[in-house]
Amino acid sequence: MSEQGIGKRVVRKEDQRFLTGKGHYTDDLQRIRQTHAYFLRSPHAHAKIARIDTKAAQSAPGVVAVFTGADTAAAKVGSLICGWVVKDKHGEPHKAPPHPALAVDTVRHVGDTVAMVIAETEAQAKDAAEKIVVDYQELPAVINPAKALDKGAAQLHAEAPGNLCYDWELGDRAAVDAAFAKAAHVTKIDLVNNRLIPNAMEPRAAAAEYDAGSGQYTLWTTSQNPHVTRLVLSAFVLGIPEHKLRVIAPDVGGGFGSKIFIYAEETLLTWASAKVNRPIKWTAERNESFVSDAHGRDHVTHAELAMDKDGKFLALKVDTIANMGAYLSTFATAVPTYLYGTLLAGQYTTPAIHVNVRSVFTNTAPVDAYRGAGRPEATFVLERIVEQAAREMKIDKAELRRRNFIATDAYPYQTPVALAYDSGNYAGALKKALEMADYDGFEKRRADSKAKGKLRGIGLSAYIEACGLAPSAVVGSLGAGVGQWESAQVRFNPTGNVQVYTGSHSHGQGHETTFAQLVSTQLGVPLDQVEVIHGDTASVPFGMGTYGSRSLAVGGSAIVKACDKIIAKGKKIAAHMLEASAADIEFKNGVFSIAGTDKQVPLGGVVFSAYVPHNYPLNEVEPGMDENAFYDPANFTYPAGVHICEIEIDPDTGVSTIAKFTAVDDFGNLVNPMIVEGQVHGGIGQGIGQALLEHGVYDEKSGQLLTGSYMDYTMPRADDLPSFDVGYQVTPCPHNPLGVKGCGEAGAIAAPAAVMNAIHDALAPVGVKSIDMPATSSRVWQAIQRANTKMAAE
Amino acid sequence: MSVSVSMKVNGKTATGNVEPRTLLVQFIREHLGLTGTHVGCDTSQCGACVVHVDGKSIKSCTMLALRADGADVSTIEGLAKDGTLHPMQEAFREHHGLQCGFCTPGMVMSAIDLVKRHNYKLDEKTVRHGLEGNLCRCTGYHNIVKAVLAGAEAMQAKGV
The missing domain is CATH 3.30.365.10 (Aldehyde oxidase/xanthine dehydrogenase, molybdopterin binding domain)
Structure with missing residues (x-):
């Protein structure tokens, strides 16, 4: 048992299916009578739509239906919404222009959705879309945010x-x-701060089905938060009653934020599934992801x-x-x-x-x-x-x-920008990181590099994040349109195994293991007897999903609360079984006992009695062992730490090589250090990607996305990255029951500054003052040449 | 127009009628229902679709199903034998070499071929270079590299 509980490096329960090709991703779905959708997208950055002629497409082979913005407007499909109202410096709410799922008379970016074609096969839908004639009247476009206010x-x-x-x-x-x-x-x-394109390896996908008998819609979608999708589509966009819309986010192949949002495509599929009365599936091609995923x-x-x-x-x-x-x-x-x-x-x-x-x-x-x-x-x-x-x-x-x-004894610490930090030990993390990185030995390594004609630099990044989103009252006062609690249900079956329903969604984070470890520790049930279920609004009572490093701090805390209710109820049942007072019952390692005696009954016996209540305190306790809990955090959590990057640059080519990357993070208590390390590695990978490689670039004149494929957008590859040295500082979070802070985003938050500080440190001796991300070899080389020219002139 | 295609997939004969433009990955996923092989891009860069054709790793999004007519194809579903994971699958699990699982099948198939091409002798640099054609967005590759190195040793030890 103790080998599987909180704090242990337990290998993941979910890996078996992923490693054997038995995962269930949205695109794997094949429904009976399924059709396929294809979206015609704007080739222009900004244009008026003078006319759309879909006649030829309508009669193309295999076509079931073609819809344009005129159809969705006539059907009163609502605008896609922004769910957070920000008030400007004069107290006025932000400007919220309409965002139609299908463009009505104007397209505003390359990739804007113009028409939806539904056909028997994907190829037929694509072929038919080519027959749609759109008369665009091009308009001037603005691409660069620095020029948008001109x-x-x-x-x-x-x-x-x-x-x-x-x-x-x-x-x-x-x-x-x-x-x-x-x-x-x-x-x-x-x-x-360079524009990035998220690029979860699974492209966005959706499938929708309408059951005319019950009026029930089912939407399968690559979402990090299916309940939020249901709420938004019901309450704001499609007007489908919430209880008539089931949203399922099955296995999802990475999100990184890009699958939080409610997009045009799943909205249109849901709406159209009733129109054509057949299931419809759509899967983005990677080029569609590039132009239509939120950057x-x-x-x-x-x-x-x-x-x-x-x-x-x-x-x-x-x-x-x-x-x-x-x-x-x-x-x-x-x-x-x-x-x-x-x-x-x-x-x-x-x-x-x-x-x-x-x-x-x-x-x-x-x-x-x-x-x-x-x-x-x-x-x-x-x-x-x-x-x-x-x-x-x-x-x-x-x-x-x-x-x-901020001193280690200064908590809670009120900053001048609204947040009250709850805990931390910044000097401690710095000390540890400097030791791990051998900071004191750096100048010698710099001299060694110099002797080889190379430039060496070291950069630090001491970051803090507010995560564990979020105390509902606080975010509500700041304009959030939703509460940010999380819910959990812990349900024992009569035979003693446990099903845990969580509103957090796992798309790589390993919840099926981490949450099972929690329950195993709290209730003393073997890990293989705990099943974690997520991603389906029909089975999970409620949820706010996964983002903002919130799953363990908020979702995990809800599970702990539900476990506490199980134990409290179990004590009453055990008291009856042991003929004692509930106040005298203790619970430890899966066993209820009368304090100070050897009289005991295992949890499994209590659970069985709850479902077979032949000798049961029915006047005090209901049968069953199935508890729900909601948890709304008292504060954000504040993970913090220090990342250190050491880099060597070849001045002749501008190529940067990361010699060493060190991370010391304070995530509070760790439930599964193996999974936490994986999260840190992945975040650092994306952070280094931002610093050295990745850049979403639009042509400033045409508004075309120049980095619209993996031929042009530089994803970090295995040989672009080093291995990472990861260490921890542990300062438990004081306000959640697990003392955890959240680890999913730290690497991406800390790494870019560490890398760029290392680059500036390396280049300062040759006179380079400033270089923007991504610091590609070309940019670095040019910066060195410019500095050389300038120095020569001086 | 559809044409008949036949190949061996994971040891079993698989036959189907496909449009000539059907890609091998489409045949595997849609006709055979072997959805462990994934599609993550449209430029043959990401490697989520890697399978073995006649013993070599290939990107099945870049090959027409017709070209694989008569070939011996193996996919991620065919790796585990009698419920026992292939040593490379086991190494990925042991070293947490996967998170969302989407790139994993292609990554594992590429890794096995990489090990064989290098006669089980790999170092970190070779692994990183050899996996250039497989993108992962979750792991930062750190644990994938560890897994492949461990998997190579285990494959040699088990004579796989």
């Missing part, structure tokens, strides 16, 4: 004059200005840090333009505001902070949460400017951080 820029929405979604601020501007006025030194920095990041930022003569931070001001894309995706507005501005205190005691964010519309795919969501952008700003400051002040980068860390 006078004369192309305008996307009448509802959003000047392409401005909102102009938002947080913090005390007057206090910041006063601090800058007395600063001994001010460091200034300009940054681009990530895409910020342009100017920041300034004021310090006293010893490098003590006095104030920080940050001005950011954030790209929303052409329409607001489901949670787009919250990402560059409440998940970004609130994190700008980082691990430091900076007393005054002000952040101004203007979010803008451009003729590009919508931008929303991608692994980390706002927090990587905040960490990047802060950790880049801190190391820039260290260089300018000639203070060791680790020492400068130490001088400004």
Whole structure:
């Protein structure tokens, strides 16, 4: 038992099916009388649709139906929604232009959905779509977020004059200005946080089916949160009563945020399944994923840090333009505001902070949460400017951080940007990371590299994230349209095995194992007797899904609460069976006993009695052993840590090689360290990808996505990445029953700044001051050449 | 127009009528219902569709079903024997070399061929280079590399 419980490296229960090809992903589905959908997409960044002629497509072989925006408008299919209202600096809600699932008269980005063709086969649907004639009248487009607010820029929405979604601020501007006025030194920095395309390996897919007899719709979809999909489609978009819509997210091949959102395609499939009265399936081709999945990041930022003569931070001001894309995706507005501005205190005691964010519309795919969501952008700003400051002040980068860390005895710690940190030990994590990375030995390694004609650099990133989303009252006061509790049901069967229903969704995170370990530990049931069930609104009572590193901290806590109810009920039954008072009953390792005696009954016996209540306290307790719980967290959790990247650059080619990557993270208690390490590795992989390789690029004139396939968008491959050294600092979260903080996003949050700080450290000696992500070999080489030319001229 | 195609898949004869443009992966997934082989891209980059054709790993999204007529094909479903995982499958499980599981079948099939091509002698660099044609977005490859190295040893030890 103890080998399988909390804290053990248990191999995953779900692996058997994935390793043998027996997983069930959405595209694997084959329903009787199933049809296939194909979406005709806009080839233009911005155009009026003068006319659509679908006649030839309608009569093409195998075609069942063709729908355009005129059909969905006539059927009153609602606009796709953004579920988080951000109020601007004047208290006005953000501009929310309509987002039709099928474009009605205007297309606003390459890949915008124009028509849906449903046919007997996928190939027939695709062939028929080629016969649709669309007269586009091209309009000027705006692509670059930094230019979207310019006078004369192309305008996307009448509802959003000047392409401005909102102009938002947080913090005390007057206090910041006063601090800058007395600063001994001010460091200034300009940054681009590059646009990323999430690229879960499973492309988005959906299948919908309508049962005319019951009026029941079933939607299978690649979702991280099927209950949220059901709620949004029911309450806002399609008007299907919630109890008549079942949403199933089966095995899902990665999400990273991109599968949180409610997209046009699953909306249209659900609607059309009743129209054609047949099941419809659609699976994105990768090129469709590139142009239609919600992208990530895409910020342009100017920041300034004021310090006293010893490098003590006095104030920080940050001005950011954030790209929303052409329409607001489901949670787009919250990402560059409440998940970004609130994190700008980082691990430091900076007393005054002000952040101004203007979010803008451009003729590009919508931008929303991608692994980390706002927090990587905040960490990047802060950790880049801190190391820039260290260089300018000639203070060791680790020492400068130490001088400004929040002390370990300062919790709860109220930052000037709304959050109250609950726990942490930042100096402890730094110390450990510096030791693991052999920071003290770096200058020798730098000299060795120099002797070989190479440039070597080391960079730190001391990050913090607010996750475990989220205390409902807090997010509600900030504009969230939903509560962010989680639910769980723990159900014993009469034979003693357990089914655990969770509203968290697993698409790689290993919940079927981690949650089973929890229940095994709490209730003393062997791991193989615990089955974790997720992803189906018909079986799981309720759920808010998986994002914001919330599954264990919130979903796991709900499971613990449900287990507590099982134990409390079991004590009453055991008391009856042992002829004692419930107050005298103890529960340990799966056995109820009378305290201080050897009289006992195992949980299995209690469960059996609950279902076969022949001798049972029916006047005190109901039969059955099946408990529900909801858990709404008291606060966010605050994972934090230090990542260190050491890099070697060949100045002749610009090629960067990561020599060593060290991560020390504080996730509180760990349930399955093996799974946690996997999460950290994956996050770091994506973070290094952002720093060195990945970039979603649109042509500024045509608005075409230039990085629309794996030929052009550089996904990190096995030989682009090193192995990682991972260590932990453990400061348990004080406000959830497991003391856990969440580990899913840390790597993606911390790594980009660590890598880019290492690059700047390596390139500073040759005069390179600033280089943007991704620091590709081409960019690095050009930066070195420019610096050489400049030095030669001087 | 449809044409007949016949091949051996995981040791059993599989026959079907397909459109000439049908890809091997479509035949495997849609006609044979072997959905363990996945499609993750449309440019033959991701490797989720890797199967073995006549003993060599190939991307089944890049081969017409007709070209595999008469071939001996094995997919992820054919690896485990009598309920016992292939040593490479076992190594992926033991070393947590998979998360969402989507790239896993292709990754395992590629890894087995990689081991054989290098006569069981692999180092980290060879594995990383050899897996260039298989994308994983979850693991950062760290544990995949560990798994393949361990899997290679186990394959040699078991004579697989």
